[in-house]
Amino acid sequence: MLKRLPLARSRSKNEGSLKKLKRFLSKSMAQKIRKAVFPVGGLGTRFLPATKALPKEMLPVVDKPLIQYAVEEAAAAGIEEFVFVTGRGKQAIEDHFDISYELDQTLGARGRVDLVDTLRSWMPDPGQITYTRQMDPLGLGHAVWCARKYIDDEPFAVLLADDLVLADKPCLQQLIESYHTKPGNIVAAMDVLPEHTDRYGILDIEEDKGQLVSVKGLVEKPLRRNAPSNLAIIGRYILMPEVFEHLSKKNTGAGGEIQLTDALAKMVNSTPFYGLRFDGRRFDCGDKVGFLEANLAFALDRDDMKKAVERLVKSYT
Numbered sequence: 001m002l003k004r005l006p007l008a009r010s011r012s013k014n015e016g017s018l019k020k021l022k023r024f025l026s027k028s029m030a031q032k033i034r035k036a037v038f039p040v041g042g043l044g045t046r047f048l049p050a051t052k053a054l055p056k057e058m059l060p061v062v063d064k065p066l067i068q069y070a071v072e073e074a075a076a077a078g079i080e081e082f083v084f085v086t087g088r089g090k091q092a093i094e095d096h097f098d099i100s101y102e103l104d105q106t107l108g109a110r111g112r113v114d115l116v117d118t119l120r121s122w123m124p125d126p127g128q129i130t131y132t133r134q135m136d137p138l139g140l141g142h143a144v145w146c147a148r149k150y151i152d153d154e155p156f157a158v159l160l161a162d163d164l165v166l167a168d169k170p171c172l173q174q175l176i177e178s179y180h181t182k183p184g185n186i187v188a189a190m191d192v193l194p195e196h197t198d199r200y201g202i203l204d205i206e207e208d209k210g211q212l213v214s215v216k217g218l219v220e221k222p223l224r225r226n227a228p229s230n231l232a233i234i235g236r237y238i239l240m241p242e243v244f245e246h247l248s249k250k251n252t253g254a255g256g257e258i259q260l261t262d263a264l265a266k267m268v269n270s271t272p273f274y275g276l277r278f279d280g281r282r283f284d285c286g287d288k289v290g291f292l293e294a295n296l297a298f299a300l301d302r303d304d305m306k307k308a309v310e311r312l313v314k315s316y317t
């Protein structure tokens with residue numbers, strides 16, 4: 001009798017998790033990803049003094065601010081509601097996604113319809129963007145948690161504007177397609193140098209199928225010697241709303257911050273979890289060299305600039 005007890009207990013535990021998994025699958029299978037969270041409260045200290053009065057998300061790559069790339073990527077992937085988690089001094093972002101009547105009028109009067117079109121190239125419908133303030137910069141996990149009321153009980157996307165991806169098919173679209181065949185939490189992933197694991201959330205791989213990887217654990221910014229792999233999380237996520245339950249505990253992790261990675265790590269046993277090695281090239285625009293490289297790559301990708309930039313690059317080599 002005594003011997004059978006643990007067995008019975010573990011069976012009922014398994015049945016419990018099976019039920020949970022079934023409930024999760026039926027709930028999430030058909031659910032479209034309609035909402036995206038953009039954490040834009042960061043201070044941008046790596047770009048001071050440029051970011052003293054200018055939100056780092058407004059830094060331009062060629063002629064478009066980083067945040068616009070992220071929003072356009074989300075819109076192209078079918079996102080309908082955009083939730084910005086902002087902070088003090090970020091008003092320029094709100095103004096950017098609004099109509100500028102003075103500019104429209106002045107440019108119109110000068111016959112520059114082309115520029116008016118550029119200004120309106122992507123504009124949300126009224127009410128499509130929501131802004132909430134993080135108030136305290138307590139970490140990425142905290143920023144995402146601040147969006148909980150707007151997300152409610154449906155799977156959603158998170159995009160970090162610092163991570164800019166040049167791809168034929170938008171990175172978020174790739175994640176969403178993957179999510180529809182394999183529902184669960186899914187993050188964009190990229191192999192990084194082993195000595196760089198301490199810059200990223202790192203995946204503990206259960207099964208590596210080349211592009212799609214199933215994940216059994218995650219660690220935020222581990223040193224090389226403690227890293228479970230060198231497969232890093234890039235700033236694109238599809239997340240199940242249960243993540244808010246874990247974030248609400250406000251546990252702190254690496255750097256004393258409330259880490260999104262830690263909350264996700266708590267979900268691996270109850271929610272399927274994947275990393276997707278996306279097609280495309282990612283630029284770390286939170287880093288000066290990465291930002292410069294993004295400018296080069298995006299300029300070289302444009303027909304109107306390619307030749308001139310190639311000539312310029314040649315003159316430096």
Ligand code: G1P
Pocket residue numbers: 140160163199200201202220221232233234235259260261286
């Ligand atoms: C954040 C995440 C980290 C992820 C990275 C991607 O870190 O916490 O897991 O790998 O974004 O850019 P941060 O760059 O904000 O320190």
